[in-house]
Amino acid sequence: MIKEQTLRLLILTTAACLILAGCVSTGGSDPDTQGAASSSESISARSGDRRGGRDRRDGFSVSGTEDARIWEALVGDFELEGADRPEVTREKSKLSKAGKYYSKVLKDADPYIYIIYNEFKNREIPAELVLIALQESHFDPSAVSRSGPAGLWQFTPTTARGMGLRVGKGIDERKDPLKSTRAACEYLLRLNDEVGGDWLTTIAAYGMGPYNIKKQIKRRQASGLPTDFWSLDIPPFTRKYVSRILAFADLLRNHESNSYTLPDTPYREYAVYADVGSADSLEEIAKKADLSLSELRRLNISVSEKTSLKKFNIRRILAPVDDVDRIEKTFGDF
Numbered sequence: 001m002i003k004e005q006t007l008r009l010l011i012l013t014t015a016a017c018l019i020l021a022g023c024v025s026t027g028g029s030d031p032d033t034q035g036a037a038s039s040s041e042s043i044s045a046r047s048g049d050r051r052g053g054r055d056r057r058d059g060f061s062v063s064g065t066e067d068a069r070i071w072e073a074l075v076g077d078f079e080l081e082g083a084d085r086p087e088v089t090r091e092k093s094k095l096s097k098a099g100k101y102y103s104k105v106l107k108d109a110d111p112y113i114y115i116i117y118n119e120f121k122n123r124e125i126p127a128e129l130v131l132i133a134l135q136e137s138h139f140d141p142s143a144v145s146r147s148g149p150a151g152l153w154q155f156t157p158t159t160a161r162g163m164g165l166r167v168g169k170g171i172d173e174r175k176d177p178l179k180s181t182r183a184a185c186e187y188l189l190r191l192n193d194e195v196g197g198d199w200l201t202t203i204a205a206y207g208m209g210p211y212n213i214k215k216q217i218k219r220r221q222a223s224g225l226p227t228d229f230w231s232l233d234i235p236p237f238t239r240k241y242v243s244r245i246l247a248f249a250d251l252l253r254n255h256e257s258n259s260y261t262l263p264d265t266p267y268r269e270y271a272v273y274a275d276v277g278s279a280d281s282l283e284e285i286a287k288k289a290d291l292s293l294s295e296l297r298r299l300n301i302s303v304s305e306k307t308s309l310k311k312f313n314i315r316r317i318l319a320p321v322d323d324v325d326r327i328e329k330t331f332g333d334f
Helices: 002-024 070-076 086-108 110-122 127-137 157-162 177-194 199-208 211-222 236-253 282-289 293-299 321-331
Strands: 271-275 316-320
Touching: 070 110, 070 127, 070 236, 086 110, 086 127, 086 236, 110 127, 110 177, 127 177, 127 199, 127 236, 157 177, 177 199, 199 211, 199 236, 271 321, 282 293, 282 321, 293 316, 316 321
Parallel strands: none
Antiparallel strands: 271 316
């Protein structure tokens, strides 16, 4: 009996050690978030929710099989209903005439779509909401609106700062594909909680702000009325905004029977973070590592051309995955 108890104790002790070892080995840090509000780190560091995890290159998910195509995977994840609504049908009729143009826009998203899709997927946000970036910026991180919003997700400076992004002279993280996407995920999850979990209403709140929507939901709940998106009294512009997202999704889902073409973009990373140590500029990195300066600028457009990386404590930049080892051998600070 004593031997049996001792054996059981030994097994339990070994199992506990293995569990603790696994816990210690998880997680990571992002050096270039230091000096900024730290929410862009916390966006994916929280446990027990829909924020995802990271590895030394910021936790991009494992890619699909070698022949997988990311747009096929993304479209295969579409789940929201409403494609047969008259409002959506009208938008599909308009957008169906621009299939060639929007197919090119999708292809131009090659450097960023893996980042975007996996950040959304890791947080269990419906894949259709990736198309907010199609509608807001045409997947262009450099996009700037006359009224002030900028980047893939067209954050205003106030909203961006509230999400922990740095916005100012020399650096504008609204244009950082990864950090802005993480902020967008966090913002969408927050809006979704505020409007009661309806994802179409979440899209509406993203487009017009949540204040009036939340007031209306509260009034309708008190009166025992339905609070789904289609039951709400939504301004025409915002109703069109949501309908266009659903129209884009349905056109992409049924691309074989219309003028839209899904890019054959492989389901794998295009760009990941590279440690650049004490390098002071993108020009220095490109020159010493013998890389394309224009490509580094395209991926790091959040950093102005004359900006000192040291000044903003930027020790990591986005770089094509095939160039990371060369950069880190030249500049890595391990």
